[in-house]
Amino acid sequence: MTTTWTRAAVAVVAALAAAATAVVPLLAVEAQAQAQAHDTATAAPVLLRSAGASTLAWRATAPARIVIGRSRLGRDIVAVRRGSPTAGKVLLVLGQMHGSEPAGRAVAAKVAVLAPPAGLQVWIVSTMNPDGSVARRRTNARGVDLNRNFPYGWVRAVRSIYYPGPFRGSEPETRAMAVFLERLRPDLVVSLHQAFNSVDVSSAKTHVWAVRLATALKLRQVAVPCGTGPCHGTMTSWYNSTYVGAAITVELPRAVRPSWATYDARAILSVGALLVPPITTPTPTPTPTPTTTATASPSATASSVAS
Numbered sequence: 154m155t156t157t158w159t160r161a162a163v164a165v166v167a168a169l170a171a172a173a174t175a176v177v178p179l180l181a182v183e184a185q186a187q188a189q190a191h192d193t194a195t196a197a198p199v200l201l202r203s204a205g206a207s208t209l210a211w212r213a214t215a216p217a218r219i220v221i222g223r224s225r226l227g228r229d230i231v232a233v234r235r236g237s238p239t240a241g242k243v244l245l246v247l248g249q250m251h252g253s254e255p256a257g258r259a260v261a262a263k264v265a266v267l268a269p270p271a272g273l274q275v276w277i278v279s280t281m282n283p284d285g286s287v288a289r290r291r292t293n294a295r296g297v298d299l300n301r302n303f304p305y306g307w308v309r310a311v312r313s314i315y316y317p318g319p320f321r322g323s324e325p326e327t328r329a330m331a332v333f334l335e336r337l338r339p340d341l342v343v344s345l346h347q348a349f350n351s352v353d354v355s356s357a358k359t360h361v362w363a364v365r366l367a368t369a370l371k372l373r374q375v376a377v378p379c380g381t382g383p384c385h386g387t388m389t390s391w392y393n394s395t396y397v398g399a400a401i402t403v404e405l406p407r408a409v410r411p412s413w414a415t416y417d418a419r420a421i422l423s424v425g426a427l428l429v430p431p432i433t434t435p436t437p438t439p440t441p442t443p444t445t446t447a448t449a450s451p452s453a454t455a456s457s458v459a460s
C-alpha cells in the first residue's frame with residue numbers, strides 16, 4: 154500500500170513556511186535558552202512541537218512503505234518502516250540529500266535490512282533527491298541545493314552548487330520531506346552526507362546525540378561555524394528549531410566499503426536504541442513470613458535435622 158501526499162505537501166508546507174516566518178525566531182531563542190539552561194539530551198524546549206496524540210495515531214496507522222512525494226522530474230520519494238508502528242520511539246535515517254553523495258544510501262540500505270532495536274521504529278528514506286542521484290550531482294533537477302531550501306534561516310543567493318532556490322521550500326523534494334517530518338516527528342533524525350568524515354557537535358540542543366553518533370561511527374567531532382553561512386536553510390536546523398527531537402548531520406568519509414556500511418548501520422541503530430528507556434522491573438512484594446510453625450517446609454525440617 155502506498156500513499157501520495159503531493160497536494161497535502163503543498164498545503165501543509167505553505168502553512169509551515171508562513172508560520173516559520175513569524176514564529177521561528179522566537180522558537181530559536183527559546184530553544185537556545187532552554188538548551189543552555191539544561192544542556193541535556195532530554196531537555197525539551199516547551200514551545201517546540203512534540204509527538205502528541207495525533208502523531209501517535211498517524212504512526213499507528215501508517216503503512217510500512219509510503220511515497221512521501223515526488224521529485225521535480227516525477228520520481229517517487231519513498232519512506233519505509235522497520236519495527237512496530239506502535240513502538241514508542243522513532244529514528245529516521247535519511248540516506249541521501251545530495252545526489253553526488255552515495256555512501257549514505259549504502260548505509261541506509263543496510264539499516265533497512267537489520268532488525269530494529271526493541272521499542273524503536275526505524276524509518277528509512279534512501280534518497281530525498283532521486284533526480285540528483287541519477288545525475289550524480291549535488292542539487293536537484295532545478296539546480297537547487299535542497300539543504301539550503303528549508304524554511305528556517307533561508308537566505309536568497311545567486312546560482313551556485315549551494316543555490317537555495319527562488320524562495321523557502323520552493324522544491325517538491327523539500328516539501329515532501331518537511332511534510333513527512335511534520336507527520337512523523339521522529340525523536341532522532343540522522344541525515345547522512347559526505348565526505349567530511351565528521352559530525353557537527355556545536356548545537357547545545359543536540360550535542361549529546363551528536364557525540365554519541367560520532368563515537369559510534371568513529372567520526373571526528375567538529376564545530377561547524379553556522380554563523381558564517383553553511384547552515385542557512387538546512388533540514389537539520391529547521392527540524393531542530395521546530396521540533397523537540399534531535400536532527401544530526403553526519404558526514405561520512407569519501408569512500409564507504411560494504412563492510413563499513415554494515416558497521417555504520419549497526420552503529421546508527423545502537424545509538425537509536427538509546428532512545429528507548431530501559432525496562433524497569435518492579436520490585437517484588439515480600440511474601441509475609443508465617444508466624445506459626447504448624448506447616449514447616451521440608452527444607453526447613455531438613456535444616457533443623459542437620460543442625
Ligand SMILES: [Zn+2]
Nearest residue numbers: 251254346347
Ligand atoms: Zn551533503
